[in-house]
Amino acid sequence: MKFKRRDMLRMGAATTAGAVFAPGLIRAQGAFPSGPVQLVVPFSPGGGADRTFRLFAPYISEELGVPVNVINIEGGGGWVAWQQMANWDPEEDDHIIGTINFPHVFSYLDPRMNRSETVESFNFLAWHSLDPCVWAVRHDEDRFDGLEDFIEYVQNNPGEITMSSTAVGSDDHMGIAFAEKFIPDFNVRKLYANGDSKKLQEVIGGVSDAVAGNVGYYSSFVEDEQIRFITVLHEERFDGAPDTPTFQEVTGEPNISFAGRTMCVANGLAEEKKQVYADAIERAIQNEEYLERERANNNNIQFMRGDEMWNKIEETREYVESVEFWNEET
Amino acid sequence: MEILSYALNVLTFSNMAAMLVGVATGMIIGAIPGLSPPMAIALLIPVSFQLAPDTAIILLVSCYAAGIYGGSFSAILLRAPGTSASAASAIEGYELTKRGKAVEAIRISTFASVVGGLLSGVALMTLAPPLARFSLYFGPSEFFLVALLGLTSIAAVTFGALFRGLIAGLFGMLISTIGIDMNSGFPRYTFDYIGFQSGIQILPAIVGLFAFAQGLELCQGRATGTISGVTRLSWNVWPSFAEVFRLRWSLIRGWVTGLVMGIVPAAGASVGQWIAYAWEANYAKPGDRFGRGEIKGLAATEGSNNGVTGTSLIPMFVLGIPGGISAAVIFGALMIHGLQPGMRLFTNQPEVIYTIMWGFLAANVLMGLVAGVVARMMAYLTLIPQGIIGPLILIFSVIGVYAGTNNIHNVWIMMGFGVMGFYAQKWRFAPAGILLGLILGPIAESGFRDMMIVSDNNPIPYIAGRPISVVIVVMILIAFYFAFKPKAWVSVPPVEEEDDDTPTSDK
Structure with missing residues (x-):
């Protein structure tokens, strides 16, 4: 029994030592x-x-x-x-x-x-x-086609449109906040998340009407025909989404997030x-x-x-x- | 059956080796409190770069399944759950260990986990697309209600001290509000302390409430005494047919809960085990020993936490939406290997995706075999004198939390929860209740706020218009009925009192 206990402790010590020193693949002195x-x-x-x-x-x-x-x-x-x-x-x-x-x-x-x-x-x-910010809607959304229709729809139907965004202070939120500040009568209801999963779940599942995210992460969902981009918040058209107009192109406001x-x-x-x-x-x-x-x-x-x-x-x-x-x- | 034709792909040397590495890494890291399955998976990602895509992902999913299972070892043997998915198993599992039934508890845990994992893997393989569509029906009201349903299971973990359990739950919810509020950016109860800004993370809280508190508890006892009081361990590491047959309903309830909860995004894995436990306790008969080492309770929690593993990957594979942190890490690995999750993965590269799924199934079998070999060795932990194992648990809690998050503030928070857990256990304020409040508070809060926003502050008609919400409401009402119904097993003497059977080695 005693032997086994000691064995266990030895094993424990060896494991710990291994975990601590394993990454130490030290190279020759002198080089940086x-x-x-x-x-x-x-x-x-x-x-x-x-x-x-x-x-x-x-x-x-x-x-x-x-x-x-x-x-x-x-x-x-x-x-x-x-x-x-x-x-x-x-x-x-x-x-x-x-x-x-x-x-x-x-x-x-x-x-x-x-x-x-x-x-x-x-x-x-x-x-x-x-990774530029992008706004996207469900692939089969028929109330609006592009950003222009979307803004118009929001202006004509106050309080109807909900957007999913990452938490206040994130790049996604700032893109929406910029639009609300500089586009007259543009106000949306916002659902906040700590990550993209919840936002995508909401927009694809029909809980929200649009989502603010990033081109890189969202491109695969566009290819999968689950969502489509309506605008990219970039200085010029972005290589990763060449057919999507920039926010500035449509509204004249430099919303670059x-x-x-x-x-x-x-x-x-x-x-x-x-x-x-x-x-x-x-x-x-x-x-x-x-x-x-x-x-x-x-x-x-x-x-x-x-x-x-x-x-x-x-x-x-x-x-x-x-x-x-x-x-x-x- | 085209799917069957991919099964043989799994049996290549590299796939089998990947599985073994994944299972071993997962079990070890899962068993250490503070080190979680997502971390184990992330550690393996650089290794996976060199491998073929299907082999790489098999490595990671094996690690995931084994990580969830490995957490149960420390939960059952030491009441120091290695992962959040195994916290519920600490309740009955450790009580069984204390009664000298460690090997029995582990063999049931292994059986429940392996079969749960297999069933979940089969669901993943055969029902992925429809189940993924089902997961899309979860919106704000469903999240809010699932959180409420989870909270009702507090009643089951209080063992008669319902009022104190509710206080514990509310306290947990209160501390879950600490951190920067995502809807306003406002720092709530952070007192300008940087450790509070992201809120209280679940991992340090669990390690504190269970492992660290347990370490303190053991340090308080006689130094030469052991947890179980036995000197010999059973050699029966494989469950008998009779044993499994006797537990069949508990196992089935656990597996069903796990399979269903796995599909619920975000909340599934951590909540399922508690719902399974509460469901089991609601079916308790006079003579059952819930709270004092009831194997039925353990069978249910262990069945559910591995039942989650396969189905929780469904939204990730089919929709590209990872439902939890582990799934998110695997998602990243898929992308790196040029496999874009989504329906196209199933149509364009079926050989890869189905090989991965077969790999997941095989990994569960392998996990069972490895567990059979190491179970008894692990159980020797319970024969180590308290004077050694107690301080070791304290040390590992600190190292684990620091190594897992590299954040010293989390070590302080963990210790704070440790002291809290120690006294909560002593005064019967159900540490599990605090944990449930902490896990479910944020889900309930964001679900409620989102629900108020999308329903224009009219939640009742909104809920009534959503079928899944209505089903969950009915389940909550049933749970409430059971919560306040006098229970057969509560009439037995409370936890502290010695029961009739003296600790013996399990035959």
């Missing part, structure tokens, strides 16, 4: 990065950000020559992880890359959140992908180390095999660095400030 790199996703497994970066990780790993492990640091609507990223130590935390979602991170502009960090608190590496994903490192990280990461990402993003997988995933890769990236961040900030969603519902 010298060991595994962590890629922090601030949301739970299964979400859009998690899927994107789990797909990307092996390709960065190939370029860096070390394993890249995705870890999910959840909570605070992304802020548990983002707060850490803003405070990473450039020496100790040099083997870790963060990911930041736009416009999500601008939730700090909402005064109710009492946040001290801003976009300037992060050391951005590159912009990775951009999207889910964007960027990557960052510790503030003050040595310039040469940052360069290693940025170059690896740039090369990985051009890997044909990777791009093919992303295409299968309907994900729109849009690589940006330096000024180009910062201009995009600025534009996004201006858009969020123009919508001022925190004043809308109260």
Whole structure:
């Protein structure tokens, strides 16, 4: 009996040790990065950000020559992880890359959140992908054909149309809030969700009349003839939905909303180390095999660095400030 | 039967190997409190890149089924459920363990889970398209009412202390309101604490209420005593026909609940087990030992939580709408492998989709075989002195929650729930009631608010116009009748008192 107990404990210790040390595939000294790199996703497994970066990780790993492990640091609507990223130590935390979602991170502009960090608190590496917002209706919807009819219908039938959207402060919600602010007499009832499943369930099941989502995720439902797009909230017609007119094209109002994903490192990280990461990402993003997988995933890769990236961040900030969603519902 | 022709595809070396890896990973990660099946699946995704699409997805669905099952080990043996799907099994399962019937409990759990998984897999294979269409009939009123129905099962987990159970349930619902309100963006009861902003997550709450509280409980007892008090374990790791036949109605009720609840988006997997348990308790006869180790209750909860596994994948495969987190992770993997979920998957690539489904069935069988081998080894956990196993549970709860979410705030929240669970159990405020309130509160709230919006604040005619809503209302009324009906099994002495049969090894 005693022997068995000891055996059990030994097994337990071995398992624990294995779990802790297994990822330590250490590389030769001197090279950077010298060991595994962590890629922090601030949301739970299964979400859009998690899927994107789990797909990307092996390709960065190939370029860096070390394993890249995705870890999910959840909570605070992304802020548990983002707060850490803003405070990473450039020496100790040099083997870790963060990911930041736009416009999500601008939730700090909402005064109710009492946040001290801003976009300037992060050391951005590159912009990775951009998925424009899109509005869709059931495939067999016959009350309206395109965005023009839809807006007209909403204006003529106050309180009748319900739209499904992700929670207040999301890119989807901001697209609707922008329309309600700048298109006269455009007011819809809104059903909120924390993810796309509930929204799609509502619009396909006939509970709501339209849904605000992202081109990438929703394209397969269009191909499956469950829904059809009526407008895309992008500067110009989008490659992923070339037949869908932009919001601006139809109404003249620049309603440009999207889910964007960027990557960052510790503030003050040595310039040469940052360069290693940025170059690896740039090369990985051009890997044909990777791009093919992303295409299968309907994900729109849009690589940006330096000024180009910062201009995009600025534009996004201006858009969020123009919508001022925190004043809308109260 | 075209479907049958794909069965042999499963028997390739790579598919079988994938299944074994999936089952082993799922069972281990599922059994550790704090590490959940979605996480196990996500960990396997990079591995799956190198594999053929059908092999890759077989790996993931095997891991999913085994993860749900693996959670039951720790629930039954240690009252430390490894997943939210196995929380209900902790109630009767652990009581059975305490009475020295650990191996019996596990063999019934295995049988119920394997057959539940198989039935669910058959439903997935044969009825997917119509069941997916059925899932689309679920709207705001149905979600609200399903949550209410789930809440009625609080009555079954209170064992006579109904009033305290209701307080526990309401308290759970109250704390479920913590976090940023999605309809206004307003932070509710967050006190500017970042750990509260996304609300209380279910995982740390479950680990706290059950595992951590249990660790505290064991640390309080005699250090050299063991959970079961027995020194020998039964060798009967396979259930006998007579045993299964005796439990047939409980098993069937569990499986049916699981199969049906699996189709209910979002709510299904975590709520089904409680409804199955309550249903079972409502059929209790004098002499049954609900709350003190009733194998019928365990058969029902275990049948339902694996009965969910196959049908919960239906909306994901057919409509592309994942009904839960595990399904969402698998959905992502399908996309990565160029398999776009939806009806076209069935028409364009039947060989892939049906191979996956056969793989799911085979994985359930494999899971049963593996379980038969490891069940008795696992049961040795109950022979370890409390002075060792108690602190180990506390340590694993902390490590599990931190490793599962990488969020230190969740560790604090878990510990808070641990202390709460410890006293709730002591004073009979039904920790399961707190959990039910916490799980169902947000579903009820968003269902209610959405229902008020789409019905123009006129919910009654809206509900009356939706057949599924009406059916659920009837079920709620029946559940209420049973909740307040005097119960045969409540007349027996309350939980703390020693019962007649002294712990023995199970023959």
